[in-house]
Amino acid sequence: MAYNIPEHLKGLNQDELTRSRKRFGYNQMDATHKSSWLEMLVDILKEPMLILLFAISIIYILVGDYGEASFMLVAIVLVSAISFYQDNRSKKALEELEKLNEPLSTVIRNGQVLKIPTHEVAIGDLCLTEEGKIINADGKIVHSNDFSVNESSLTGESLSVFKNAESEDNQVYSGTITVSGLAVFEVEKIGKDTRIGKIGESISTIKAEASPLQLQITSFVRTMAIAGIIVFLLVCSFNYYQSRDLLASLLNGLTLAMSILPEEIPVAFTTFMALGSWKLMQQGIIIKRSSIVETLGSTTVICSDKTGTITENTMQLKHLYDYQNDKTYDSNTFNTPTLHNLLSYAMWSSEPIPFDPMEKTLHQVYQQTQTKDLRKAYTLFHEYPLEGKPPMMTHLFENEAKERIIAAKGAPEAILQVSNLNELEKKKVRAIIAELGKQGYRILGVAKSSFQGNDFPKKQQDFNFDFLGLVVFYDPPKAGINAVFQQIYDAGIKVKVITGDNVDTTRSIATQAGIRHTDKSIEGKDIIRYSDSDIEQVAEDHVLFTRMFPEAKLAVVNALKRKGEVVAMLGDGVNDGPALKAAHIGVAMGNKGTEIAKAAASLVLTNDDLSKLITGIAAGRRIYSNIKKAIQYIISIHIPIILTVSLPLFLGWVFPQIFTPVHVIFLELVMGPTCSIVYENEPMEKNTMKAAPRRMSDTFLNWKELAISVVQGIIITIGVLFAYQITVQTGSSEEKTRAMVFTTLIFANILLSLVNRSFYYSIFETLKNKNRLLTGVIIVTLIILFAILFFKPFSTFFAVSSLDISELGIALGIASVSVLWFEIYKLIKRKRT
Known part of the structure; x- marks a missing residue:
């Protein structure tokens, strides 16, 4: 966007910038602490699994078994390396997201307007702010144009304040919001020295709330850890009672505790969420916090703005209705002299430096059609910003000869209400508005007024306005938007359109875009009068919400949430901020979205493409499904390990210690990458986006799913212990029995x-x-298994003997029966559905 900046404003040059940076530093609060690799390693070594391995290593050293102790130390290195790799991968992904989430600031340097990361703003910089932007440093205004700012974050005062370089208070402050116009300010304070920096802690110190899935997983792991402690004490006591050997009893207890502890689950969760966010970022979907990925898959309602989301936001001026001669003109006849008055007042009612696409178009058409461009001759000296229900705005300009232009535009209903037309005349105009609205046009009313003196009315509605006519824009639906909404409906997700536009225009565009059930609509002014329970019913029954303002949007989002819906709210404007913040998933547009919208949202679509939200929802569903698969796998495979370690001991079988810590840790090394690396990489199952969204209240494993995993684990246990018994029955040694049991379990x-x-x-x-990755892990596991069985140093260390082809066949056969029965269950399930 080109800015009309005075030539004398040059900003810092490179030398001045270097000096400023050296003296005052960067525009950031005290940097949030980032873990070094050493701190990450120390955190990993505090993990319960590593503590158990250290304890077992010490016991092996005490009993003089240095080979086993060495293996445990190697295992500690391997487990730490896997955890470190996972943590580092997650950390890097989150750091990339953090960089993308940093807002940009516009500065003037060496006479050039540049966009830079906000932390690079330096003292002495000339910063430029405009409507919808958050101010990112404290400073003094040096140039402004119709500039007003909302300072409620500092003062609590919700009304905007007009300021300029000559104002008594010409200061702007970090964290405040530009409501209208444009200002250039010289930066005087940055980072923790700003006014907001001194008020309290930086927002970065606020701890993110744990998601429902995080809480459920933490609770599950805690329960398993407590179970591990109880079993450890029982096994130690039982073993010590029988053998009176304290170290051997501790070793048995620790082996079992290690087999129970599901330390893979939290690692898997963190990995899935961080890498899921990183992969979405590569597709143009910026996730502000990784736990939102989990919520995405549960979306049940998408509340979409119309302009710029469903439509192109190109705002072509298609028609002009001139009230004076009661005639509608198309774009080929805009040069007609009788239209000059309507066109010029439509332009004068816009911002001098337009931000809105409609206002940009009005400026362009004015420039193309007017014989004399008066914009430089007149100065904006008073303004009434966009407000009211429905909204309108009024601008007052004056030239050196004190000649005034007072121009207003806004929703046609708002302009008709304040104009001096009688009811019959208004009815005629309303019929024209309705007819144009049915064709999907965006319509604004235009009016003019006159006023002597400077004792202006407090409210713009109190001026005496002459109605001039209508400016009619067409913003066509985006190409391919029908297919996007079809995907949304296929996924069992409802759609609501929440817009500031009128009902006829909204219905026409929504119908063209393929949105269903557009017959029922309601306006914001009606919603705000209802009770909470009535709003809930209205929010559920209606699809089109028109003439909406911030409070009404927020009321609808909150009503849907109370009804148990998981709400994704799409928006790009300042007025969308509260609703974006309140929704489970606030989605802002990256290109055309204001900084307010982006700051309030939890997700940003970098190219304003609604289909990317479908990609995000699909990713959320895939990740959630894969987390469940990983956890069910962990539960199913932990059960045979736990029971194979404990049952021979408790039942007094001939070889009570069939697995030692060496075998358990090897199994853990196989399971860790399988659940957290392999399942994270698992593609989405077909028809995932044809299913209804899951309920947020659902636990990550319901009783049925948990029962299936337990049954899988028990049947594998039966198979493994069957392999144990048939090997013992043939008179085989402990090494042979262990080899059969170990191989069957692998x-x-x-x-x-x-x-x-x-x-x-x-x-x-x-x-x-x-x-x-799955293929790779399976191949590596089989190579190591055969090395353990057939390479003498390994088989001696693992206390196993080699197996012949028939024994390997028996182990594979038992394993197949123990696992592949589940295919019959799946077949029955498919036939039923």
Whole structure:
């Protein structure tokens, strides 16, 4: 956008900028602490699993088993490396998101207007702010044009304040919002020295609330950890009672505790959310906090603005209705002299430096059609900003000869209400408005007034206005928007259109865009009069909400939330801020959205493409589904490990300690990457976007899902213990028995990771879905397994003997029966649905 900036405003040059930066630093609060790699490593070493490994290593050293102790130390390095890799990957993804979420500031440097990251604003910089922007430093106004600012974040006063370079108070402050016009200010204070910086803590110190899924997972892991402590104490006591060997009892207890602890789950959750956000960022969807990914998949209602979201926001001037000669003109005849008055007053009622697409168009058409351009001859000296229900705005200009222009424009109903037309004349104009509205046009009324003296009315509605006519814009629906809404409906998501436009225009555009049930509509002024329960009913029943203002938008969003809906609110303007903040998912437009909208939103679509929201919802559903698969896999595979470690001991079988910590930690090293790396990379199942959204109140595993995982785990346990018994029955040694049990469990683990890729589609169907990480993990696991079985140093260390082809076949057969029965369950499930 080109700015009409006075030539004398040059700003800092490079040398001045360097000196300023060296003396005063960067425009940021005390930098939030970022963990170094050493701190990350220390945090990892505090994890319960690592503490258990350290304890087991110490016991092995005490009993003189240095080989086992060395393996435990190697395991500590491996577990730490995997955790470090995961944490670092998540941290880098979140840092990338943080960079993208930083707002840009507009500055003048060396006479050039530049956009820079806000933290680079320096003392002495000339900053430029305009309507809808957040001011990012404290400073003194040096140039302004129709500038007003909302300072409620500092003063609590909600009304905007007009300021200029000559005002008694010509200061602007960081954190305040530009309501209208434009200002250039010289930066005097930055970072923690600003007024808002001294008031309290930076917003970055506010802790983000844990999401429902986070709370559920934390509770589950805590429960399992408590269970692990109780079982540890029981096993230690039982073993010590039998053997009177304290170190051996501790070792057995720690082995079992290690098998119970599901430390993979929180790691998996963090990884899924951070990498999910990072992948969405690469597709032009900026997530402000990673936990919002979880909520995206639960979206049940999308509340969309019309202009710029459903439509192109191009605002072509299609028609002019001149009241004086009662005639409607199309764009080919705008040069007609009789239209000059209407066109010029429409332009004068716009901002001198236009921000809104309609006002930009009016300025362009004025320039193209007027024989004499008077814009430089007149100065805006008084203004009534856009307000009222429905809204209107009035501008007062004056030239050196003290000749005045008083121009107003706004919603046609607002302009008709304040004009001097009688009721019959108003009725005639309303009929024209209705006819144009049905064709999807955006219509504004234009009026003029005259006033002597400077004792202006407090309200613009108190001027005596002459009605001039209508300016008629067409903002066509975006290409391909019908397909987008079809996808939304297919996903079981409802659509509401919430706009400031009138009902006829909104209905026409909504119908063209493929939005359903557009017959019922309601206006903001009616909504605000209803009780909360009535608004809930209206919000549920209606699709079109027209002539909406901030309070009405907020009321609808809150009503939908009370009804249990998960609400995604799309908006780009200052007026959308409260509703964006209140919605579960506030979605701002990246190109045409104001900074207020972006600051209030939790998600930004960088190219203003509504289809990207569908991509985000699909990603949310995929990630949530994959988290569940990962957790169900963890539960299912932990059960046979726990029972294989404990049952031989409690039942007094011939080889009570069939698994030692060495075997358990190897299984943990296989399971960790499988659940958090492999399942995170799992593609979305087909028809995921044809299903209804899940309820936010649902737990990550309901009783049925938990029961399925437990049953899977128990049947695998039966298979593993069956392998134990048939090997013992043939008179095999402890090493051979351990090899059979260990191999059967590894095979079962591999098959389970394949089967649990879907709880609906068959394994043959899911094998078509490419996941190279899964293939890689399976190959590496099998290589290590065969190395343990057939490479003498490894088999000696793991206390196993080699298996022949028939024994490997038996292990694979038992594992297959133990796992693949689930395919029959899935087949029955598919046939039922």
